[in-house]
Amino acid sequence: MQTTPVFGLSRPTFGSHLRALWMITLNNWKHHWRYPLNAISDLLQPLVWLAPVYFMGQAFSVNGKAEGFAGYAGTDDYMSYIILGTALANFIMAVFWGMGYSLKWDMDGGVLEANWMTPLPRPLMLVGRTFSNLATTTLTSLGMILVASLIWGFHPTGNALAAVLTVIPLLIGLYGFGFAFAALVMILREANTLVDSGSFLVQILSGANFPVNVLPKWLLPVSLILPLTYGFDAVRGWLLKTRTLLPLNVEIIILVVSMFLMIFIGLRAFYALERRVRQKGTVGQY
Amino acid sequence: MEIATSQPSLVKASLSRTSLIAEIRAFYTIIWREWLHFVRYPTWVIAFIIWPILFPAVYIFSSFALAGPGGAGIPRFLQVAGTENFLGYIVVGTTVWMWANTLLWNVGFALRGEQMRGTLESNWMTPTSRFLFLVGTGPVHAATMLMFFIFTVIEFRIFFNLTFEANLLSLLIVFLAAIPALYGLGFTFASLVITAREANTFVFLVRGIVMIFCGITYPISVMPAWMQTVAQWLPPTLIIRAARAAALNRAPLSVVAPDVLLLLAHGAFWLTIGYLTFSQIERRARLKGALGQY
Numbered sequence: 001m002q003t004t005p006v007f008g009l010s011r012p013t014f015g016s017h018l019r020a021l022w023m024i025t026l027n028n029w030k031h032h033w034r035y036p037l038n039a040i041s042d043l044l045q046p047l048v049w050l051a052p053v054y055f056m057g058q059a060f061s062v063n064g065k066a067e068g069f070a071g072y073a074g075t076d077d078y079m080s081y082i083i084l085g086t087a088l089a090n091f092i093m094a095v096f097w098g099m100g101y102s103l104k105w106d107m108d109g110g111v112l113e114a115n116w117m118t119p120l121p122r123p124l125m126l127v128g129r130t131f132s133n134l135a136t137t138t139l140t141s142l143g144m145i146l147v148a149s150l151i152w153g154f155h156p157t158g159n160a161l162a163a164v165l166t167v168i169p170l171l172i173g174l175y176g177f178g179f180a181f182a183a184l185v186m187i188l189r190e191a192n193t194l195v196d197s198g199s200f201l202v203q204i205l206s207g208a209n210f211p212v213n214v215l216p217k218w219l220l221p222v223s224l225i226l227p228l229t230y231g232f233d234a235v236r237g238w239l240l241k242t243r244t245l246l247p248l249n250v251e252i253i254i255l256v257v258s259m260f261l262m263i264f265i266g267l268r269a270f271y272a273l274e275r276r277v278r279q280k281g282t283v284g285q286y
Numbered sequence: 287m288e289i290a291t292s293q294p295s296l297v298k299a300s301l302s303r304t305s306l307i308a309e310i311r312a313f314y315t316i317i318w319r320e321w322l323h324f325v326r327y328p329t330w331v332i333a334f335i336i337w338p339i340l341f342p343a344v345y346i347f348s349s350f351a352l353a354g355p356g357g358a359g360i361p362r363f364l365q366v367a368g369t370e371n372f373l374g375y376i377v378v379g380t381t382v383w384m385w386a387n388t389l390l391w392n393v394g395f396a397l398r399g400e401q402m403r404g405t406l407e408s409n410w411m412t413p414t415s416r417f418l419f420l421v422g423t424g425p426v427h428a429a430t431m432l433m434f435f436i437f438t439v440i441e442f443r444i445f446f447n448l449t450f451e452a453n454l455l456s457l458l459i460v461f462l463a464a465i466p467a468l469y470g471l472g473f474t475f476a477s478l479v480i481t482a483r484e485a486n487t488f489v490f491l492v493r494g495i496v497m498i499f500c501g502i503t504y505p506i507s508v509m510p511a512w513m514q515t516v517a518q519w520l521p522p523t524l525i526i527r528a529a530r531a532a533a534l535n536r537a538p539l540s541v542v543a544p545d546v547l548l549l550l551a552h553g554a555f556w557l558t559i560g561y562l563t564f565s566q567i568e569r570r571a572r573l574k575g576a577l578g579q580y
Contacts, residue, residue: 068354
């Protein structure tokens with residue numbers, strides 16, 4: 001009489017899921033660091049964008065003080081404001097390019113079908129990618145802040161712990177959106193223009209580089225719809241003591257609610273994609 | 287005997303001995319091919335609508351914030367830039383940067399694109415001058431950039447109510463004088479790219495230099511002295527300075543003439559460098575047989 005193996009991969013357990021998650025994360029982590037030039041480029045590129053912003057700030061500042069800027073932001077420390085915004089914007093870029101293209105890259109590499117044949121919940125592939133992407137982007141952003149602070153100075157005067165705690169729902173919500181975006185990119189296949197202009201637009205509208213109250217009246221409502229706007233605003237409020245759009249506790253509530261909403265939308269979009277490609281049999285096509 | 291007399295005329299008429307007319311025909315065909323490539327991918331329409339306004343927007347809104355709600359930062363800008371019109375000042379600078387950026391991605395990657403598609407070797411087997419394959423990418427890019435400039439003017443008029451106080455003749459002369467310098471740089475870059483192969487990092491480096499040194503959103507006088515010296519040797523700095531004068535202050539030809547002459551000198555220099563680099567790379571690739579490798 002034959003017995004069915006209880007601990008085989010065909011009958012996965014919670015433990016085997018955790019092991020798989022660890023392996024997916026490790027795989028992506030290794031993949032990132034195997035291209036060290038790209039990793040260095042990730043660190044240096046934001047600095048290249050910061051340099052002209054610094055000189056532009058100088059063109060409007062007297063004795064290093066951006067008085068005009070203080071009228072909008074509540075601080076004349078323009079560079080700290082920009083450096084923090086750029087570090088957070090790194091995560092937007094990571095989600096749009098890294099998460100957005102994750103399924104597409106697996107598809108192009110011809111491993112998506114094989115990965116999806118394994119007895120794992122399919123969103124787990126993206127969760128693993130999220131962990132490694134978060135870790136690499138955090139390291140890159142911290143490195144960028146360190147280098148930028150040596151060049152231009154970075155002066156956080158507020159509550160760092162509160163700022164870090166505020167970042168958590170912001171990032172979880174952002175990566176939840178990444179699930180939906182990955183599904184969209186996979187369906188569109190050639191999405192460079194969408195990703196390029198989309199990431200740039202989101203950065204502008206969420207106020208990565210300036211207080212959003214300088215936006216024209218017709219554009220401001222779009223900015224205020226984005227949860228990211230409140231995330232950037234709240235983190236700056238905690239760390240740099242800038243003037244916030246709404247009271248900080250209200251902004252945090254918005255972030256937490258949007259986090260659950262984004263996870264829900266992201267998973268729904270992902271399952272819809274999975275159903276669609278299973279019905280059409282197009283996982284291997286690109 | 288009959289064969290011997292008829293042979294030379296046959297050889298003369300064949301493509302293996304090209305004439306000037308044949309080279310012109312080939313050049314025209316290369317330009318036409320580039321144009322067809324451009325119009326066959328309609329996503330360019332989206333790019334032409336989005337990017338003229340999207341890229342400058344980040345600097346424009348930053349400048350609004352720096353100016354302050356009561357315009358407290360404007361006197362300082364007037365002092366260093368010589369104009370209160372920081373919006374127009376930024377738009378001209380960022381548009382020239384976009385020109386240099388797309389040049390690097392398009393003309394700079396022209397040969398690399400052929401190499402990736404596997405058509406570089408077969409094209410270079412034809413008796414057409416090989417440099418023409420590279421030069422042929424320039425006119426189409428310049429024409430599309432002219433369209434890009436028109437889109438820029440229209441969009442900023444609509445969304446920001448920005449009017450340019452332009453001297454169109456001066457602006458046109460600056461544009462024409464900028465072409466040899468910029469495209470000479472592009473040809474040099476394209477030649478180096480087929481040797482370096484993975485060229486994205488080079489693009490980031492070159493466009494980063496232009497972005498930092500050439501004063502796309504600020505007067506170069508706010509930079510340290512050594513950076514100002516470097517900036518004076520970069521063609522985009524001259525283009526931006528002359529274009530700002532022509533587009534924002536109705537500068538007559540006599541005002542932009544010094545920059546135009548300098549640009550023409552840069553053009554002669556960079557076209558020569560471009561040609562010499564291309565010849566060296568071509569010779570090296572032939573000797574090493576590395577043309578088809580990528």
